[in-house]
Amino acid sequence: MDEFSTVEVMLVDNEDLVRRGFCQALGEAPDITVIADTRVGEVALRTVELRRPQVVLVDAEYEFIQELARPARASAAGITPGIIVLTSIGLDSHLFGSLKAGASGFLLKSASQEELTSAVRAVARGAAFICPTMTRRLIDRFEILPPPHERSHAAALAALSGRERQVLWGIAMGRSNQEIALDLHVSPATVKSHVSRILAKLELPNRMHAALMAQRSGLVESPRPPGRPAPAVRRAW
Numbered sequence: 550m551d552e553f554s555t556v557e558v559m560l561v562d563n564e565d566l567v568r569r570g571f572c573q574a575l576g577e578a579p580d581i582t583v584i585a586d587t588r589v590g591e592v593a594l595r596t597v598e599l600r601r602p603q604v605v606l607v608d609a610e611y612e613f614i615q616e617l618a619r620p621a622r623a624s625a626a627g628i629t630p631g632i633i634v635l636t637s638i639g640l641d642s643h644l645f646g647s648l649k650a651g652a653s654g655f656l657l658k659s660a661s662q663e664e665l666t667s668a669v670r671a672v673a674r675g676a677a678f679i680c681p682t683m684t685r686r687l688i689d690r691f692e693i694l695p696p697p698h699e700r701s702h703a704a705a706l707a708a709l710s711g712r713e714r715q716v717l718w719g720i721a722m723g724r725s726n727q728e729i730a731l732d733l734h735v736s737p738a739t740v741k742s743h744v745s746r747i748l749a750k751l752e753l754p755n756r757m758h759a760a761l762m763a764q765r766s767g768l769v770e771s772p773r774p775p776g777r778p779a780p781a782v783r784r785a786w
Contacts, residue, residue: 556673559602560586561593561613562635567658571606571635574662581669589613602630603673609636609643611650618651618754629745631672632755644683651754654678674725675744677757706766708750714768716743720756721763 558581560568568586575581585600587593589610597605597617607614618632633654634647647655654672656665657680668678709717712733719729719740726740733740744756753759 554580556581556604556669557584557600557602558582558604558606558669559584559593559597559600559630561589561605561607562586563588563608567608567635571665574665575669577662578666578669581666597630604631604633604669606633606635606656606669609634609647611646614647614650614652615754629741629748631675633668633672633678639680639683644679648757649754653755653757655683656680657682674727675720675741675756676723676725677755705751705762706768709747713743713747713750716740717747717759717763718768720744720747721760721768723760 558575560571560583562568562571572583572586575583584602585596587596589608590613593607593613594616605617607617614632614634617630631654632652633656634643634652635656635658636643636647637658639657644655654668654677656668656678660668660680664680668680671678706714706717715733716729719732724732726737726744730737730740744759747753747759748755751759751762753762
């Protein structure tokens, strides 16, 4: 997504009034367009495949989110929409359940219009967005999680090409597709394709999970992407 593009959004919620309210709030943003809204179910999945939104805002229906984020479905449809979960209650179980299911964003339905549009723009860029009230809980949970076995990370990362490892490094550093593209001298579309392949190879639902794996594997310990030589140092004679 560049600064002049419009983000196409789809709303999925079983409550008509909720969809109507979010449609109105998003419709006031000049760079965001709601292209569809529907209830949770098979019709919603088919609509995503047909309309190909960049971002899907969905009620906390974990089975639906898992199906929407499933790598095989995204690969077959040629899309990998960013998923933002909307919930009325900010429970830890809702947050962690949503992230585990494949969401890249988490918002309370009481979120302000500014918070809503910021979340949509962030997820459209390939970043993640967690509402501020839940961010501290996520950090606390991450700090107490035991690190997975290092050999499992090494085996998984070995399946990636050199370029894919460079893209993964950028993801782990919190960079957007546009920023990674500039760093690697390729197009944002090429980076987006690499991201899709990385998630499929690592069997991960979204960038957030990929970033966590890269961090735990030690990939981000280097100040530059893997395979990128250090800049030459000019000596003064």
